[in-house]
Amino acid sequence: MKAYKVYAIKDGTVIDHIPSTKALKVIDILGLENEGILTIGVGFSSEKMGKKDIIKIENKYLKKEETDKISLIAPNATINIIKDGRLKEKRKIEQPKEYFNIVRCLNPNCITSIGDIDTKFYTVSISPLILRCHYCERIVESGEIEIL
Numbered sequence: 001m002k003a004y005k006v007y008a009i010k011d012g013t014v015i016d017h018i019p020s021t022k023a024l025k026v027i028d029i030l031g032l033e034n035e036g037i038l039t040i041g042v043g044f045s046s047e048k049m050g051k052k053d054i055i056k057i058e059n060k061y062l063k064k065e066e067t068d069k070i071s072l073i074a075p076n077a078t079i080n081i082i083k084d085g086r087l088k089e090k091r092k093i094e095q096p097k098e099y100f101n102i103v104r105c106l107n108p109n110c111i112t113s114i115g116d117i118d119t120k121f122y123t124v125s126i127s128p129l130i131l132r133c134h135y136c137e138r139i140v141e142s143g144e145i146e147i148l
């Protein structure tokens with residue numbers, strides 16, 4: 001809980017319990033580079049995880065599409081919503097059952113690779129993360145996931 005004191009913000013979102021050194025990857029997939037003030041903490045001690053990263057985003061609340069993306073990198077992350085300097089809401093990332101237009105299909109012959117069709121994947125397994133393409137049934141495992 002010390003981290004929140006050090007990195008207190010008035011309004012915004014704190015993403016906690018990111019696997020250590022993955023914070024920059026999360027910022028990258030969310031496209032947060034131009035979203036105002038970001039504070040990134042890498043390598044905090046965590047009882048649960050050993051080491052963890054924390055991202056603080058001022059004046060921004062995440063949409064479902066954005067937390068779905070986070071789930072691909074940091075499935076055990078916690079989202080803390082801060083309003084007026086207080087913790088308003090704390091929730092775990094939910095692993096979505098389906099991913100829309102977030103993950104690339106690795107099958108070059110898949111209709112989503114050839115045509116102008118949004119990708120759609122089903123979650124087959126959460127740990128380890130395994131996804132299946134709706135169109136060609138290609139399985140994509142956690143190590144090979146490419147985010148669009």
Ligand SMILES: [Zn+2]
Pocket residue numbers: 105106107110111112133134135136137138
């Ligand atoms: Zn496919």
